[in-house]
Amino acid sequence: MAERYSTFQPHGTAWLLQRVTGAFLVLVLAFHFFLLHFVHHPADIEFAGTQARMSQVSYFATMWLFLVTATFHGVNGVYAALINQGLTGTRKRVVRWVLILAGAALIVQGTRTALVMAGV
Amino acid sequence: MSTQEQQPPETEEEAEAEQAVETEPGAPAETPGERRRRERAERRTAERAPSTDEVEGPTVHLKVYRYDPEVEGKAEPRFDDFYVPREEGMTVLDALMYARDHYDSSLTFRHSCRQGVCGSDALFVNGTQMLGCQTQISDLDDPVRIEPLPHQDVVKDLVVDMEHFYERMHAVEPYFDPDDEPPGEMEEYRQSRENREKIKMATRCIWCGACASSCTIAATDEQYLGPAAINAAYRFAMDEREGDDRMEERMGIVEQEHGVWRCQTQFSCTQVCPKDIPLTEHIQELKREAVKQNLKFW
Amino acid sequence: MSEAYDRGKIEDYGRWREFSAGMWAWVLHKFTGWVLIGYLFTHIPVLSTAGTGEYEATLQTLEAIALVRVAEVGLLAVAVFHILNGVRLLFVDLGVGLEAQDKSFYASLIVTGAITVASVPTFMQGVF
The missing domain is CATH 3.10.20.30 (Beta-grasp domain)
Known part of the structure; x- marks a missing residue:
């Protein structure tokens, strides 16, 4: 059976991660929308309130995971959509790196913002 | 008249x-x-x-x-x-x-x-x-x-030109290749009734190409195997008599980037199949099978 | 692929009238997905004003614009559909209820519509 694994392909892992992050995002996105549109209205948001929420470790961790999983889910989804459209060769490699860098930049900036919000 | x-x-x-x-x-x-x-x-x-x-x-x-x-x-x-x-x-x-x-x-x-x-x-x-x-x-x-x-x-x-469709059908090696022959020379190679039921619908494919034609992914991604070829792979992958080596090789083909993962579960193929083969269901099962194999590896 | 002759609309999405439930679900899931990733990439820069003192001002300026409020209702609809259809797709991936995939799509649509309509008062508070 060892031979079997020499053909190991990463595509199944990406597919699985897309599903796992999707399942997580279903809950967190619903929570996020509910909290910041129905409990707190966006027009009334003040930095103090944001800071109070973000200084809770569990809330901070949830929001940071939300950022990372949403970025992966979105960027990987865009990549899959482009492969479905028949993207191949050099253009495919370029698109992949552009998406990876954009995703990384978003996570870095999001993390910095989150740290500012938490008052660290 | x-x-x-x-x-x-x-x-x-x-x-x-x-x-x-x-x-x-x-x-x-x-x-x-x-x-x-x-x-x-x-x-x-x-x-x-x-x-x-x-x-x-x-x-x-x-x-x-x-x-x-x-x-x-x-x-x-x-x-x-x-x-x-x-x-x-x-x-x-x-x-x-x-x-x-x-x-x-x-x-x-x-x-x-x-x-x-x-x-x-x-x-x-x-x-x-x-x-x-x-x-x-x-x-x-x-x-x-x-x-x-x-x-x-x-x-x-x-x-229409069916060449591309046939190429993809052949790409999944749609033939039976057991590891060992049955003992007697004239012996039948038997399959359990349950296993026969499992692959029954998949065996009904008549290579008409309706499914591949209905699939928007097969239309834009030329390398995508397409519903019929994946179904052919399913027919052998799920056959309990299939040999291990061939099985591994075939799963390797099916789980390539342009294999099962390209299916977007639009159900177009399942809807047009004149033989009522549950193509989407078969593709999904192969996806899960591939993931399971990879998880075992981890 | 069609080098010999481009058959125009039957080769592309021009035949949308013939789309079935599963196909519509895919089209809408993809569309809402693009909207959500686009939103995420603007959401973070807007929030980056946090701590500079412009945070409240930025949010309040945006929230005072009626069009932004309408767009937010749209965003809610998009998010709710993507969530509900995403759950449907998770079931499809698990091989559960494949024969009801069209009904579950229609259900996602109806629930999305209901939630969106019910949320309009909350979203429009204080702007009109």
Whole structure:
């Protein structure tokens, strides 16, 4: 059976991660929308309130995971959509790196913002 | 059966007139909607004219896609109208054969067994892929619009190039390759009833290509194996008698980037399959199987 | 692929009238997905004003614009559909209820519509 694994392909892992992050995002996105549109209205948001929420470790961790999983889910989804459209060769490699860098930049900036919000 | 054999000349002229309009250089392109309305208006006038009185009794109005790159006047695709006497139990294939035999012998389409087994006559009828021999005219709205399968090169009229489809079918190595033979020389290689049930639907594929034609991913991603090929892989992957080595090799093919992962569960293939094979279900099961194998590795 | 002759609308999405439930679900899931990733990439820069003192001002300026409020309702609809259809797709991936995939799509649509309509008062508070 060892031979079997020499053909190991990463595509199944990406597919699985897309599903796992999707399942997580279903809950967190619903929570996020509910909290910041129905409990707190966006027009009334003040930095103090944001800071109070973000200084809770569990809330901070949830929001940071939300950022990372949403970025992966979105960027990987865009990549899959482009492969479905028949993207191949050099253009495919370029698109992949552009998406990876954009995703990384978003996570870095999001993390910095989150740290500012938490008052660290 | 037939009283009048000739198709009304009006429609011939109409087709030629239409062609002239289409080939006119520099003419602004019509939107599909405008074109459809114009065609409908023209058809209505044509219909009131002799056509329906020439054939006694009710008729079926066929609008058939025509294209022949080898004949100058036919190199620009067009639709021809045929009025075929309606008969009880008539299929789309029957109507096409009547039109060919009585009106225009150059009308070209594939057919062989006429009973949904050979898979030759998958057509695009009123916007859906179906087998001509298996589709009752009475189930369709008039006029019946018959086109070659989308997303494949048209060779002539309703005949499409199936080469790419066959290539993908062969790519998954769709043949049985057990590790060890049964003991006795004349022994049957038996399969459990449950296992037979599991792969039963998958074995029904007739390679007609309707599924691949309906799939938008197969249309844009040329390397995607497509529903039929993945189903063929499923048929052997789920067969308990299949040998380990071949199984590994086949799973390796199926779980490539352009294998099962490209399926977007649109269910188009499942809906058009003339053999009612649950293609999406089979593709999904192979996805889960591939993930399971990889998780075991971790 | 069609080098010989481009058959125009039957080769692409021009035949949308013939789309079935599963196909519509895919089209909408993809569309809402693009909207959400686009939103995420603008959401983070807007929030980056946090701590500079412009945070409240930015949010309040945006929230005072009626069009932004309408767009937010749109965003809610998009998010709710993507969530509900995403759950449907998870079930499809698990091989559960494949024969009801069209009904579950229609259900996602109806629930999305209901939630969106019910949320309009909350979203429009104080702007009109």
